[in-house]
Amino acid sequence: MFELGASKSAAQFYEPINLTAKSQKVNQSKQAIQYAGKFLALIKEENWEFVDRVNAKGAALIIGLTAEQNILLVEQYRIPVHARTIEFPAGIIGDEPGLSNETSTAAALRELLEETGYAAKQIEALTTGPSCSGLTSERVTLFRALGLRRTGNGGGVGREEISVHEVPLIEVVTWLAAKANTGILIDPKVYAGLFFVTESDVRRAPVGTPSAECCHTGQD
Numbered sequence: 001m002f003e004l005g006a007s008k009s010a011a012q013f014y015e016p017i018n019l020t021a022k023s024q025k026v027n028q029s030k031q032a033i034q035y036a037g038k039f040l041a042l043i044k045e046e047n048w049e050f051v052d053r054v055n056a057k058g059a060a061l062i063i064g065l066t067a068e069q070n071i072l073l074v075e076q077y078r079i080p081v082h083a084r085t086i087e088f089p090a091g092i093i094g095d096e097p098g099l100s101n102e103t104s105t106a107a108a109l110r111e112l113l114e115e116t117g118y119a120a121k122q123i124e125a126l127t128t129g130p131s132c133s134g135l136t137s138e139r140v141t142l143f144r145a146l147g148l149r150r151t152g153n154g155g156g157v158g159r160e161e162i163s164v165h166e167v168p169l170i171e172v173v174t175w176l177a178a179k180a181n182t183g184i185l186i187d188p189k190v191y192a193g194l195f196f197v198t199e200s201d202v203r204r205a206p207v208g209t210p211s212a213e214c215c216h217t218g219q220d
Contacts, residue, residue, distance in 0.1 A: 039095075043137075051136040053092065055100070059131060059138055060108035061090040063193045064118055064145045070166040071197065072116050072148075073190065077161070086165070086179055087187040089115040090140075108143040116164045117154030121147025126196050140189075144196060169197065 034042040034049065041052045064072035078085050091111035094102040102110075105123060113119055128141040156162040167175045172194065180186050 050134070051138075053095070053136070053138055055095055056092045056138075057094040057102075058104065058128075059090060059092050059140045060104050060111060060143060061088050061140050061189060061193070062108050062112045062123075062143045062145050063088055063126075063197055064112055064116060064120065064148055065169070065197060066118075066148050066166065068166075069169045071169050071172055071194075072112075072118065073165045073167060073172075074115050075163040075165060075184070076156070078185075081185060083183065083185050085185045085187055086176065086190060088190055088193055091115070093141075104141045105143070108141070108145070112145055113152060113154075114157050115154055115160075115162050117150050117152035118145075118148045119151045120145035121149070142189075142193060142196070 030045050032044045034044050036042075036054065039054055041054055043050055043052050062072075066072070072089060073086055074089050075084055075086050077083070089112050091107060091114070093104050093107040094100050096102070099107075105125065108123060109120060123143050123145045126142045126144055128139055130136075131138045131140045154162065154164045165175075176186050176190065
């Protein structure tokens with residue numbers, strides 16, 4: 001069910017690799033911390049170097065679909081790639097002050113509201129997997145949000161400067177191609193997420209008729 005809901009920067013205080021899957025066993029004795037910053041740590045295990053997030057429990061990525069069959073996408077400048085990108089709304093779970101016990105569902109609802117200004121009446125976890133298994137230990141949970149109601153402006157928090165796009169679902173592939181032709185980078189997870197958002201999926205799971213994995217937020 002939906003639940004409402006200090007960074008360690010020195011290597012000696014950092015506990016690496018907080019994986020949620022019970023089947024995953026980590027031998028920390030084989031890990032060497034190369035560097036630990038405020039948000040990320042560089043870990044070496046055997047012959048492999050990878051990144052672990054500090055004080056976080058993974059990430060939530062949200063596919064938001066409005067009653068008008070528009071899909072919500074966000075655009076922002078990403079410093080690591082020195083380019084603007086198109087992505088689904090997304091964010092880190094449990095990294096905000098006072099939210100160390102935040103659930104993935106609560107994080108998804110929070111990030112959707114912060115970035116797009118939309119509150120969701122119904123949200124469903126679709127799948128969980130690695131965001132980039134050769135680079136980071138981070139795992140991403142993909143959510144589908146329905147029953148959307150605009151309650152704010154969105155745009156992100158702090159220094160985030162996020163533009164919100166509401167794109168008709170039947171036009172989204174063409175729209176993405178046009179954006180890519182202007183030099184904007186398209187996150188491949190957008191195309192992967194569209195697999196879950198066909199018109200037949202929406203008809204099978206209308207607002208107010210959740211599946212066993214769905215949960216309602218209690219919002220009007």
